[in-house]
Amino acid sequence: METVLKSEKQEVKISIDSPFVIIGEKINPTGRKILAGKIKEGDYEYIRGLAIKQVEAGADILDVNVGVPGIDEVAVLPEVARIVTESVDVPVCLDSANHAALAAALAVLPGKPLVNSVNGEEKSLAAVLPVVKEYGAAVIGLTMDDNGIPNDAETRVAIAARIIERAAKLGIGIEDIVIDPLVLTVGADSNAGAVTLQTIQMLKQEFGVNINLGASNVSFGLPDRHIINQAFLSLAIGMGATCAITDPIKLTNTIRATDLLMGRDNHGMRYIGYWREHKPKEAA
Numbered sequence: 552m553e554t555v556l557k558s559e560k561q562e563v564k565i566s567i568d569s570p571f572v573i574i575g576e577k578i579n580p581t582g583r584k585i586l587a588g589k590i591k592e593g594d595y596e597y598i599r600g601l602a603i604k605q606v607e608a609g610a611d612i613l614d615v616n617v618g619v620p621g622i623d624e625v626a627v628l629p630e631v632a633r634i635v636t637e638s639v640d641v642p643v644c645l646d647s648a649n650h651a652a653l654a655a656a657l658a659v660l661p662g663k664p665l666v667n668s669v670n671g672e673e674k675s676l677a678a679v680l681p682v683v684k685e686y687g688a689a690v691i692g693l694t695m696d697d698n699g700i701p702n703d704a705e706t707r708v709a710i711a712a713r714i715i716e717r718a719a720k721l722g723i724g725i726e727d728i729v730i731d732p733l734v735l736t737v738g739a740d741s742n743a744g745a746v747t748l749q750t751i752q753m754l755k756q757e758f759g760v761n762i763n764l765g766a767s768n769v770s771f772g773l774p775d776r777h778i779i780n781q782a783f784l785s786l787a788i789g790m791g792a793t794c795a796i797t798d799p800i801k802l803t804n805t806i807r808a809t810d811l812l813m814g815r816d817n818h819g820m821r822y823i824g825y826w827r828e829h830k831p832k833e834a835a
């Protein structure tokens with residue numbers, strides 16, 4: 552299964568046979584007061600900086616979320632997405648629950664962006680999938696519905712099946728769907744990581760579909776979050792996840808190491824290349 556995303560200048564392939572794809576998470580104002588303020592003021596230099604820094608750190612795609620309370624997402628999402636595509640060459644992942652904002656951004660972006668996201672709720676399926684089809688985009692499907700996020704893997708897989716089926720009815724192929732099995736923090740439920748890992752395994756077996764994670768969610772509320780994020784990401788990749796919305800500045804090294812251990816890095820060229828570009832000054 553190969554999901555292909557495109558910017559004007561680059562093509563990114565998500566597949567179990569390719570290196571793991573990193574979707575930079577940092578253009579998201581949730582819990583980030585400075586960024587929220589910049590988005591509100593329309594001061595986009597800060598966003599340009601976040602885009603460049605993440606791509607330098609290894610991001611293959613950039614998530615763009617402008618969800619500040621009170622903001623007009625239909626106007627701002629396309630504007631910020633344009634700024635990002637003018638600043639860096641990678642494709643974008645449009646992160647919004649507002650289907651009108653998604654449509655407005657898709658209308659002005661070149662290439663084939665990733666839409667984040669649709670879920671199993673009837674109103675989400677009915678609003679988002681036609682927009683994805685109209686613009687020939689690819690979409691992340693979250694395994695949640697009107698009843699929230701299920702506690703068990705079987706129900707999450709059943710929601711994924713429903714999303715895949717509904718998309719097929721509109722002529723959206725399974726290769727243009729990336730399923731996100733969702734991860735909650737192990738700080739609230741120590742079984743949360745295990746359920747998500749089991750969901751990944753079942754999704755891979757049943758559909759062979761590409762699988763995304765919002766990998767930083769797993770550690771909310773715990774000390775030394777980074778250790779948990781690193782360990783979880785490695786386990787998820789081992790189970791069959793093929794991309795993640797995460798912090799490339801902190802996690803690209805772990806991802807390069809895991810790709811090498813999974814046999815997806817011929818002669819360790821990508822691991823070594825990353826080390827050469829990012830090694831600490833003392834080692835230089």
Ligand code: THG
Pocket residue numbers: 576577579581582583646667668691731733734763764765766767768796
């Ligand atoms: N799945 C999909 N999309 C998603 C998520 C997901 N989008 C949003 C979120 N989850 C992924 N993005 C983030 C972005 C930031 C953080 C976590 C997930 C984060 N931020 C720090 C904080 O809030 O403490 C601040 C970071 C900083 O200051 O640099 O942890 O699951 N499809």
